[in-house]
Amino acid sequence: MKTSFALLLFVLSAIAKDSCLECHSALDGNLKTPAVRFKNDIHARAGFQCTDCHGGDRTVDDPEQAMSKAKGFAGHVARTAIPKLCARCHSDAALINKFKPQQRVDQLAQYSTSVHGKRLAAGDESVATCIDCHSVHDIRAVKDALSPVYPLRLPETCGRCHADASHMAGHKLDTTQLAQYRASVHWDALSKGDLSAPTCASCHGNHGATPPQVTSVAAVCGTCHALLEQLYSKSPHQSAFASMGVGSCTVCHSNHEIKKPSIKMLAGEGAVCSQCHDASSAGGSAAVEIAGLISGLSTALDKSDLTLTRARNSGMEVSEAQLRQMEARESLVKARVAVHAFQVAAVKKPVNEGFALAAETQRAGESALKERDTRRVGLGVALVSILLAMTGLWLAIRSLEAKPPESEKSIGR
Ligand code: HEC
Ligand code: HEC
Ligand code: HEC
Ligand code: HEC
Ligand code: HEC
Ligand code: HEC
Ligand code: HEC
Ligand code: HEC
Ligand code: HEC
Structure with a gap:
């Protein structure tokens, strides 16, 4: 009786035991941070442990054994391996369904079609992977206002790379998108609490190259401004701009720095129309x-x-x-x-x-x-x-x- 009770206690403590968390909490710097942050992570709250991503054996104290290859421990996670690591669960409909029915399971599929995904697959580690947008060890629900993908925080998240000239040095992209977006009518509306105004991902898609409704990012304006899109598509500019290959709405309004429109766009100095039409035409x-x-x-x-x-x-x-x-x-x-x-x-x-x-x-x-x-x-x-x-x-x-x-x-x- 007494021995079986002791055995039960031993088994219970072994199940509850988390040597990874215990030992890493007592370490310093980069080795400690994951253990400290993890309590706020949605995965910890759903009952997952360090071993669900890193492998290893959390029931033993000896680091050699806990972090042994024989127990599936993978150690350092290469950046190029991250999407597949996350997708092990996030592409598994049966598993995700148990926790959150209706949650999408196409993030990896979408990501793989984006510029980020394609370049990562080609070995470019400077592009965004899952953890650059969602963070790691303190991943939160996307609707959590503290999540880095929450609409009000997303521009800053993208801007961490796209507004950083040294990070983008090897790339043929300018680093003005964040500053321009911050000066737009859209950020003005969003920052005042209008969550229907677009943030970076509304136009560029969360994971794919473009949002699902459109074939190109340039066509995205019409998904919200439907009436204007209807008028434009029947106008002489529709076919003229298409054959010129210049885009549509963005020709006159720009893409990131969209200003409050006024008649100044039509006539007078700097009018957009005068870019192509002289006064006598x-x-x-x-x-x-x-x-x-x-x-x-x-x-x-x-x-x-x-x-x-x-x-x-x-x-x-x-x-x-x-x-x-x-x-x-x-x-x-x-x-x-x-x-x-x-x-x-x-x-x-x-x-x-x-x-x-x-x-x-x-x-x-x-x-x-x-x-x-x-x-x-x-x-x-x-x-x-x-x-x-x-x-x-x-x-x-x-x-x-x-x-x-x-x-x-x-x-x-
Ligand atoms: C008794 C202490 C101890 C235990 C238990 C322990 N670790 Fe570690 N861990 C360390 C130390 C020290 C390092 C850094 C030295 C090294 O790389 O081996 C480390 C490194 C790591 C790294 C980084 C590896 C790299 O190459 O960058 C990961 C990931 C990690 N541990 C995860 C785990 C997981 C998961 C568990 C539980 C299965 C665990 N650790 C258990 C002490 C421990
Ligand atoms: C949802 C998956 C996931 C879980 C759960 C997870 N990690 Fe990690 N961990 C990662 C990924 C991905 C990286 C690589 C991060 C990077 O490249 O910056 C990483 C990196 C690390 C590193 C290396 C840090 C560095 O800066 O070199 C350590 C140490 C670590 N994890 C420990 C832990 C511990 C301890 C736990 C549990 C408290 C844990 N991880 C839980 C995904 C996870
Ligand atoms: C470029 C930034 C970015 C990258 C890279 C990224 N995500 Fe996301 N993710 C987002 C945004 C933005 C949302 C939507 C937030 C919202 O709905 O407000 C999101 C939503 C999610 C959601 C919630 C369900 C859904 O699909 O809306 C999950 C789960 C998720 N991402 C997992 C992943 C995984 C796994 C990867 C890697 C394969 C990944 N994400 C890569 C930005 C990113
Ligand atoms: C071991 C399986 C597993 C792994 C590996 C995993 N996740 Fe998750 N993740 C889940 C489950 C299950 C949920 C749903 C939890 C809940 O809603 O309670 C979740 C939730 C999320 C959410 C919140 C989605 C929402 O509803 O708002 C994000 C974001 C996320 N995971 C990103 C990641 C990223 C990024 C990685 C890789 C670093 C990763 N996950 C690795 C199983 C996993
Ligand atoms: C970890 C850094 C990083 C983060 C975070 C990041 N990106 Fe990127 N992004 C890059 C790099 C690097 C490229 C590749 C540039 C190139 O094509 O050479 C890129 C490419 C792109 C492209 C394709 C540009 C083109 O025409 O080639 C778009 C669009 C883009 N990112 C949008 C976003 C958005 C929107 C977010 C936030 C949701 C984001 N990125 C977050 C680093 C990042
Ligand atoms: C209202 C829609 C919209 C929003 C919001 C938006 N973009 Fe764009 N973005 C576009 C369009 C349209 C293009 C032109 C690309 C095309 O024609 O495919 C573009 C182009 C880009 C490019 C390619 C290089 C360039 O400058 O032309 C990057 C990188 C980019 N956007 C990043 C971002 C980031 C980061 C944010 C948030 C700070 C953001 N975008 C917000 C619509 C938008
Ligand atoms: C996700 C929905 C959404 C998308 C996509 C979107 N917008 Fe908007 N737009 C809004 C909202 C919301 C406002 C602010 C409320 C308002 O004034 O109508 C706004 C405001 C504007 C305004 C200012 C209107 C005014 O009277 O002050 C212009 C111009 C505009 N958008 C043009 C564009 C262009 C061009 C694109 C594509 C590059 C675009 N929008 C994409 C939702 C969107
Ligand atoms: C050839 C130039 C041109 C194109 C193309 C264009 N617009 Fe405009 N847009 C204007 C001008 C000029 C005004 C300002 C009218 C005024 O305020 O007097 C305007 C005003 C607007 C307004 C504000 C309307 C209001 O209620 O005050 C929105 C929103 C808008 N445009 C969105 C769009 C969208 C979406 C598209 C693409 C479907 C588009 N525009 C294409 C020139 C253009
Ligand atoms: C990017 C160049 C461009 C811009 C900017 C532009 N247009 Fe046009 N527009 C054209 C082209 C090309 C046609 C097709 C007819 C043609 O070949 O002249 C056209 C046709 C027209 C027509 C039909 C009459 C005709 O000449 O066939 C009107 C009216 C017109 N535009 C008004 C405007 C107004 C108003 C603005 C400013 C809000 C504007 N356009 C801005 C290029 C432009």
Whole structure:
């Protein structure tokens, strides 16, 4: 009885024993770090141990035995061996399913088609492997805000190599992507908490060369900006740009440093259209006309905005007109979108609708202000007559007080 209990205890302690963790926790530097970090790793939390990746025998204290080749210990993991090491489990649908049903198991397959994967296979160790994006020994769930692949942290993760000139020295790539992206409308939206705005991997794919919906990274804009894509694909630029081999949206908006668009892109110094169309050409004159339409509507809307604001601030009821004004603003948005048909008529339609609405709200504001003036005149007249009546009353009282009453005269005597 006693001996079988001792045996049970021995077996239990052997199962629970983790000599790798114990010994490495007591070492220094690079040998200690894995043991310290591992407690936050999603694999530790799922019950995996050092031996699941490194092999060896964690039930014995003797390092010679614990880390012996005979027990499957592999020692140093070469960078070129990392994707296969991770994929041993991550490509195993049956295993992953037990922990996280519906989790994808195609990371290695996708990675192998990317520039990173192809170059690693050719022996280039400077490209990203699984651990450069996910870290190692403190790998977290991808939805964890502390994970290096969390959308807000990802640009920095890619930038660790792509913005480092010395790391990229042997490659024919510039190192401006991170800085340019950080100056874009997309980072602006993302950093303010709009997680629907793209980060590096939204356009370049998590593991593959491109996201699954598109055949090239350049076509990715349309997956989010669908309406603009539709207009563009029917425009004269679609086939013209395709035969020039210049890309599509990025010709005018760039890829990384996308700025807030404005009519400055259409006309004036530095306009994108003037790169290809001179002022006298059909495209050039269309650009100027479209700019005129949009800025005309914008000015009309600013004017009616001002009138309505003045009316409301002086206490007039203009809520109906303010709703119409919002509709008119919507026409301006539609016009900016319609630019992408690159036809004057397509822009004219929403602009004319906007002009009609702006004229209506301008009239409403003006008549509210006129009514305010009429009311003010009425109020003035009323005030003046009250004042006159009060003055009359005061004068009457004064004249009564000035005359001593008859009775007083007689008593005085
Ligand atoms: C009693 C202490 C001790 C135990 C137990 C131990 N290690 Fe080590 N380990 C070391 C020392 C010391 C080194 C560095 C010297 C060397 O490379 O042999 C090392 C090196 C390593 C390395 C780096 C190898 C390389 O070539 O860079 C890995 C990986 C490793 N250990 C994993 C493990 C795993 C997994 C276990 C459990 C199965 C384990 N260790 C058990 C002490 C230990
Ligand atoms: C999910 C797989 C995985 C697990 C689990 C894991 N490691 Fe590692 N480990 C790796 C990989 C991959 C590398 C290679 C890292 C590199 O190339 O920078 C590595 C490297 C190491 C090194 C060498 C560090 C260096 O900088 O030279 C040591 C030591 C080590 N691991 C110890 C451990 C210990 C101890 C545990 C358990 C507490 C553990 N590992 C758990 C994947 C793993
Ligand atoms: C260039 C960076 C990068 C590399 C290299 C990389 N990953 Fe990922 N990984 C990501 C990003 C980004 C996500 C998605 C994060 C999200 O959904 O927000 C991701 C997601 C994952 C997920 C969660 C499930 C999924 O597919 O969405 C797993 C598991 C994963 N990666 C494993 C791996 C493995 C294994 C490798 C190596 C074969 C690898 N990753 C290589 C960036 C990378
Ligand atoms: C021994 C099997 C095994 C190995 C080897 C392994 N993983 Fe995992 N990994 C898993 C399992 C199982 C999960 C799911 C755990 C959970 O969700 O509780 C997981 C989860 C993850 C996640 C989180 C995915 C999510 O849902 O957010 C990432 C990222 C990841 N692993 C990356 C790696 C990388 C990188 C390597 C190689 C260094 C690696 N794994 C090696 C089994 C493994
Ligand atoms: C460990 C360093 C490292 C990390 C991290 C890294 N990359 Fe790379 N990447 C490289 C290197 C090196 C190349 C190869 C350049 C070449 O073709 O010579 C490359 C190539 C690329 C290319 C192909 C460029 C081309 O046209 O040839 C793209 C796109 C890319 N990386 C995007 C990313 C994104 C997005 C991330 C983050 C999710 C990322 N990289 C993370 C090092 C890295
Ligand atoms: C809105 C989409 C989008 C985002 C976000 C994005 N890229 Fe790109 N990136 C592109 C397009 C489009 C290209 C042109 C490549 C092509 O036509 O295949 C490109 C090209 C590249 C290249 C090739 C070299 C070059 O500069 O042309 C690298 C490297 C790269 N991107 C890295 C990154 C990194 C790192 C991030 C995040 C900091 C990022 N990209 C964010 C769309 C994007
Ligand atoms: C993952 C979805 C997604 C992708 C892919 C994407 N965008 Fe965006 N884009 C957004 C979001 C979200 C915003 C910010 C909200 C807004 O203003 O619409 C935005 C904003 C913009 C703006 C500014 C709009 C404004 O009125 O200020 C432009 C221009 C733009 N994107 C162009 C592009 C181009 C060009 C590409 C391809 C290279 C692209 N986007 C790819 C989601 C995306
Ligand atoms: C030939 C140049 C050109 C091309 C190609 C182009 N755009 Fe634009 N885009 C413009 C101009 C000019 C504006 C600014 C209109 C304004 O603000 O007056 C604009 C505005 C925008 C806006 C802001 C609209 C708003 O609501 O204010 C977005 C978003 C946008 N473009 C996305 C795209 C996408 C996505 C593509 C590809 C399908 C694309 N653009 C192709 C020139 C172009
Ligand atoms: C990269 C060069 C390029 C840029 C930038 C560009 N276009 Fe074009 N555009 C063309 C080409 C090529 C055609 C095809 C017709 C042709 O051969 O002139 C075209 C056709 C047109 C047409 C049809 C009329 C015609 O000439 O057949 C209009 C209108 C037009 N563009 C307007 C614009 C506007 C507005 C902008 C700026 C927002 C712009 N384009 C920017 C190259 C460009």
